[in-house]
Amino acid sequence: MKRELDIVVISDVHLGASRCRAEELLKYLKSIQPEMLVLNGDIFDMGKFRKNNFPTQHLEVIRRVLKMALNGTKVYYLTGECDQGLRQFEDTGFGPVNVRSHLVFKADGKLHWIFHGNYLTKTSSKGWSWFGPAWRFIGGLFRKSGFVNQHLRKMPRSVTDFEDKIVEIAAEKGFDYVICGHIHHPQQLRLQAQNGKVVHYLNSGDWIEHGTALEYRTGQWCIYHDNEHYFGAISPRLQVRSKTGKSNLRNLDGLLSSTSSATAALDAL
DSSP states (O other), X not given: OOEEEEEEEEOOOOBTSTTOOHHHHHHHHXXXXXXXXXXXXXXXXXXXXXXXXXXXXXXXXXXXXXXXXXXXXXXXXXXXXXXXXXXXXXXXXXXXXXXXXXXXXXXXTEEEEXXXXXXXXXXXXXXXXXXXXXXXXXXXXXXXXXHIIIIITSOOHHHHHHHHHHHHHHHHHTOXXXXXXXXXXXXXXXXXXXXXXXXXXXXXXXXXXXXXXXXXXXTEEXXXXXXXXXXXXXXGGGOOOOTTOOOOEEOOXXXXXXXXXXXXXXXXX
């Protein structure tokens, strides 16, 4: 039985790249039934896309998303860095998929802002793609030493800088939640900005190294971590909410907005 969810956010899948975990993602998509699915950038890796060499499993992911959209799931595709060629479809979309630069909506009375995050860093997606594997390799070299506990497990300053910057902008704009991708680092934080406003920062991570997504159900966000155990055994994650438990998700069309560029989107909010 599929798990019923209000919102699912996925980013940094990099379809077309050999390191993409398309098979695991496909299993995950088949296990859920969300009211809204947000594909938050870098779903395609256009730099590695080859028309005559596109893996079958990667194509199956696309088919599954389209099937979900045709079966009633509201699907939004927010453009990132590696798929910025799709920005030509913003405001029009392709088929049942709505293409945007960012997304603004209210859920349970809280104002949410979702965008990929690449235009707030000078670091290229290529730079972030090698960061995760390199960090784990270094950690493996020193796994048995105290140096790991004292230094290697500390979050890199570049990541926290990204988070702090995002939160400050979100607080200035009056958002309660801000959700990004881009840096391939799944996260869920509650931070206070300099103006005193508390902002919930979430990052959906990626489907290259972590296999993570963000799930929203009955008023709460959580990070989903891919694990083969969940597909082969009974898990609490597969418990479906009661039919009488109605979602309090309020998709406000008046607040759903997009612009031709991410920078212009900031000015428009």
